[in-house]
Amino acid sequence: MKPFDYLAPADAAEAVRNVAANPDAVFLGGGTNLVDHLKLGVAEPGLVVGLAGLLPSGIExxxxxxxxxxAGVSNSDxxxxPRVRERFPVLSQALLSGAxxxxxxxxxxxxxxLQRTRCVYFQDVTTPCNKREPGSGCSAIGGWTRHHAVLGASGHCIAVHPSDMAVAMAALDARVRTLGPAGERAIPFVxxxxxxxxxxxxxxxxEHGELITAIDLPAQPIARRSAYRKVRDRASYAFxxxxxxxxxxxxxGVIRDARIAFGGVAHAPWRARRAxxxxxxxxxxxxxxxxxxxAELTDARPAxxxxxxxxxxxxxxxxxxxxTLRDLAGEDPR
Structure with a gap:
């Protein structure tokens, strides 16, 4: 692991200033993704800026x-x-299926x-990877592709985003609130x-130095009838x-409205508008x-x-x- 400096700022604004001013700096929150990449040599920052105790840790x-x-709320919490479980069951289920x-x-x-969109080649520093070293090539193309993208990929990368929570957030029309060098802004999750x-x-x-401070979930009656289904190679701890x-x-017996997003198939959580x-x-x-x-898979391109x-x-x-839809509609599967 490359040595780095560590800073514990007094508040979020100071954290943003320090990361924005240093192209070699990163934020450290829970660290579950960054620490792995520090150990693997994938990430080699010169400065790590800690966020412990600086971000809101409640649900308002x-x-x-x-x-x-x-942004400081843990995935478990x-x-x-109870409000999430009742009003947005899809989000609770997605969180509990992760890690x-x-x-x-x-x-x-x-x-x-904000965990990295990645594959095994990204995490293996002995192989070429355009995400890790732009212009070096994509080892996944023509390599081991079982877990890779079928939607939205390019000739430069075919990795998929790993987050389960993010798929639910995309379906729920969530909005991301950030603090950056230019101030605050809100971004549609999609x-x-x-x-x-x-x-x-x-x-x-x-932008570099921009920090997520909160995520807003709009009130949506449709979200009470929602679910998350994940298919993976083993029962737990798998993408x-x-x-x-x-x-x-x-x-x-008629579908009046729908919200759908896919995971495991694209570089980003895939909002299925056509579906x-x-x-x-x-x-x-x-x-x-x-x-x-x-309808959604018309442009799918398997690797x-x-x-x-x-x-x-x-x-x-x-x-x-x-x-998933059959279960939500309450149909008899026979």
């Missing part, structure tokens, strides 16, 4: 019925909050969506993460092969759910690889979305 009710979640209990106790709401394009080293739309965050409103549009006004039936999946590639993700995602 806003006048319009929204919840404002402080957010998942257990392990110990990691959820450390991981924070502000840090979780605009926080970037697709790789020709600059895969940039995971998000945040998603595919995942679905969904909320629907059904009346008289949502296909569902609105359609009968609550398996045929409608499969058609919605197909070929040494392990046989990841074309299996397309039918797997179709089945996962169908099962």
């Amino acid at each position: 009710e806003l006048d319009d019925g929204a919840l404002r979640i402080g 957010l998942a257990a909050d 392990s209990g110990q990691l959820r106790n450390m991981a924070t709401v502000g840090g979780n969506p 605009e926080l993460h970037r697709l790789p394009g020709d600059a895969p080293e940039r995971d998000t739309a945040l 998603a092969l595919v995942s679905v965050a969904a909320a629907i409103e059904v009346e008289g 949502e549009e296909a569902l609105r006004g359609a009968p609550a039936s398996d045929g409608s759910y499969r058609a919605a999946a197909d 070929e690889g040494l392990d046989g590639g990841n074309a299996f993700k397309i039918p797997l995602l179709r089945r996962t979305l169908t099962a």
Whole structure:
């Protein structure tokens, strides 16, 4: 591990100033992702700026019925909050499907969506990786691709974003509140993460030194009828092969509205707008759910690889979305 300096600032504004002024500086929140990358030699900052005790660690009710979640709230505390479990079950379920209990106790709401979009090649410093060293090449293309993207990838990177929480936040129309060198701003959650394009080293739309301070969840009656389903290679402590965050409103056997996002298939949490549009006004039936999946997957491009590639993700995602919506609609699966 490369030696680095550590700073414990007095407040968030001081933390922002110090990171913004130093291109070699990073924030340290719960540290569950950064510490791994420090040990692997993937991250080699010259300055680490600690955030312990500097960020809001509560969940506030806003006048319009929204919840404002402080960036310092742990993933465990957010998942257990009675308001989240009742009003946004998809978020609680997504959080509980991620990592392990110990990691959820450390991981924070502000840090979780900022974990690096990555794959095994990114974390292996002996292999070329455009995210780690721009212009060096992508070892995943033509390599081991089982866990890689089928949507929104580029010739520079095919990694997928690993967060479960972020998929639920994308489906719930959350907004990210930040503090940066230019002051405060609010960003729609679906605009926080970037697709790789020709600059895969940039995971998000945040500027260097910009810090997440809170995430707002708007009041949405539809979110009470929501769920998260994650398909993975083992029962716990594994990233998603595919995942679905969904909320629907059904009346008289017809889907009136839907909110859907996918995980495990793209460089960013994937808001499934085409699927949502296909569902609105359609009968609550398996045929409608499969058609919605197909509408979203029109542009899917599986990766070929040494392990046989990841074309299996397309039918797997179709089945996962169908099962999730069927359960939410309360249908008899027979």
